[in-house]
Amino acid sequence: MQHTISPDELHGTVRELCAFGRKLPGSAEEEAACAAIGARLDRYGVPYEVHRFEAYISWPFRSAVTLDGAVLEATGVAFTADTGAAGVTGRLAELKAGRDLTGCVVLVDGLARYDACMAAAKAGAVGLIAISTGPQRHFVQASPIWGAPAGAEQVALLPPIPAVQVSHGDGAVLRARLGTEVHMLAETRREWRDVRMPVAEIAGREPHFVLLGAHYCTWQDGATDNLAGVALLLELARLYAKGEKPRYGIRFAFWTGHEQGGYAGSSWYADHARAALYDHAIAYLNVDIVGVRGATTKALRNVTGELADYSASVVESVAGKLPDEEEAFVRLALKRQDKYVDPRRSSRGSDQSFSGIGLSGAQVSSFLPAASAEHLPQSGLPWWWQTAQDTAERCDPAILAQDTLVYRHLVEGLVNAEALPFDYTATAADILASLREYAEAAPEAPGIVELIAQTRVFQQTAARLRQAAPSAALNDTLLRIARHLNPVLHHAGSDFTYDLGRATRLLPGLAPALRLASLPADEARMARVVLRRQANRALQALRLATREIETLLPENQTS
Numbered sequence: 173m174q175h176t177i178s179p180d181e182l183h184g185t186v187r188e189l190c191a192f193g194r195k196l197p198g199s200a201e202e203e204a205a206c207a208a209i210g211a212r213l214d215r216y217g218v219p220y221e222v223h224r225f226e227a228y229i230s231w232p233f234r235s236a237v238t239l240d241g242a243v244l245e246a247t248g249v250a251f252t253a254d255t256g257a258a259g260v261t262g263r264l265a266e267l268k269a270g271r272d273l274t275g276c277v278v279l280v281d282g283l284a285r286y287d288a289c290m291a292a293a294k295a296g297a298v299g300l301i302a303i304s305t306g307p308q309r310h311f312v313q314a315s316p317i318w319g320a321p322a323g324a325e326q327v328a329l330l331p332p333i334p335a336v337q338v339s340h341g342d343g344a345v346l347r348a349r350l351g352t353e354v355h356m357l358a359e360t361r362r363e364w365r366d367v368r369m370p371v372a373e374i375a376g377r378e379p380h381f382v383l384l385g386a387h388y389c390t391w392q393d394g395a396t397d398n399l400a401g402v403a404l405l406l407e408l409a410r411l412y413a414k415g416e417k418p419r420y421g422i423r424f425a426f427w428t429g430h431e432q433g434g435y436a437g438s439s440w441y442a443d444h445a446r447a448a449l450y451d452h453a454i455a456y457l458n459v460d461i462v463g464v465r466g467a468t469t470k471a472l473r474n475v476t477g478e479l480a481d482y483s484a485s486v487v488e489s490v491a492g493k494l495p496d497e498e499e500a501f502v503r504l505a506l507k508r509q510d511k512y513v514d515p516r517r518s519s520r521g522s523d524q525s526f527s528g529i530g531l532s533g534a535q536v537s538s539f540l541p542a543a544s545a546e547h548l549p550q551s552g553l554p555w556w557w558q559t560a561q562d563t564a565e566r567c568d569p570a571i572l573a574q575d576t577l578v579y580r581h582l583v584e585g586l587v588n589a590e591a592l593p594f595d596y597t598a599t600a601a602d603i604l605a606s607l608r609e610y611a612e613a614a615p616e617a618p619g620i621v622e623l624i625a626q627t628r629v630f631q632q633t634a635a636r637l638r639q640a641a642p643s644a645a646l647n648d649t650l651l652r653i654a655r656h657l658n659p660v661l662h663h664a665g666s667d668f669t670y671d672l673g674r675a676t677r678l679l680p681g682l683a684p685a686l687r688l689a690s691l692p693a694d695e696a697r698m699a700r701v702v703l704r705r706q707a708n709r710a711l712q713a714l715r716l717a718t719r720e721i722e723t724l725l726p727e728n729q730t731s
Contacts, residue, residue: 198365220372303343311391318670319439334358381421387430400463463572467538477599527662530655600631619707681706
């Protein structure tokens, strides 16, 4: 590709889409933004389709906290309970484990996440107030559901109490008045809405394709979360439309219902385009948090093991090697539950809806450096993340151009690859790292020893792929291995459904091993049944993956 990335074109897209303000799924603003994306694709000569479907959407409407007649500004939380216009009243208290908080409005630090809301409700609280780290207030959601709810029993899991966030200063005022009665208004909406989702495609010479996704719905203007990502996709579409047809195609998906729908758009697409994705998708490249002003640290994240070395080499070649302190900072910021697994591996969030299909993937975000005064504590995210302050001037065209170059190289190394750059020895190392924690917690758990042994067999067999001659058969084998392994690595339940919650760990089906030693006898017996079945599932995936390699490269074949 010889055509040049245009910072002006990139930032022009960001400014145009910011002008629509909040782009709530199913709103007139979403329709206008969708039309603007379509107009640019038309101008670039890229064919696209706008998918229309119903999504379960939630958003805050009116929110405030009143203390002794003084009204403090507040931001509501999607998918929490609606107070109605009357609001609720209760005594201010800290959320502490084991306390009876009946009738209280509780205070917590940070964001109003699901676990905190449910702990407060269980303790009897009538509302929750989260206290920000600074003067800003963040828009967030508190749902454990991934995508559209699959039944009334899932809707019943949503927080039964209202929640808001206040600024750090107003939080200090509230903390100084513990025990005082406070009034809390938190009107929220939950409803099925007709939404729009554009998906464009540049066809390749062969039927396989790379999927790129970026959400275009926003809480407010949303310059860096995530209109810069939308601009990046459009710029790559412009460039590839001008160039020679690649070997493999590229699909550009503009997700809707990101947080307001619990990743409604990407999960809908995974459900409705599943056959094409399963048969032909090479990888999913998620584009979220790019072009951030001052964000010079390129954070590789949401990367599956088999693409980790390739993705890291691309980032280093374009943006340079991260200093050790920045690498350590990125790893600290990318929190997950696993004790030994690389934190850059795929997480449960940010439209990561394709693990059940088995897609490999990667994401590169622009993080503020460790020394920056503008990032949220222990996070590379800027303080304006998901706030009303995320306006067009928060996006740096030069940084966005560099981020676009990173993704351009990531895409190019996949869509014109003679041999796909997958290394499953790294995936095997991830599996062993995950199993190490489970084995330490429950060395006698059913299947753990067998899994470790089978993973080592797979790792040794996968090493032979490095010497395999490039061929269509090799690439097909690499993709089939991903279809076997990634669902088990990232889903505890079915490959066709989504686990509840956002907790992130590899081989989540084996998580009962971590508490096995502390369970009462009967519960431990039942947990062992679960572990045996989950171990069997993982063993089957590993054996099938190993068999794929042995079929391609018999032992007596010269590598």
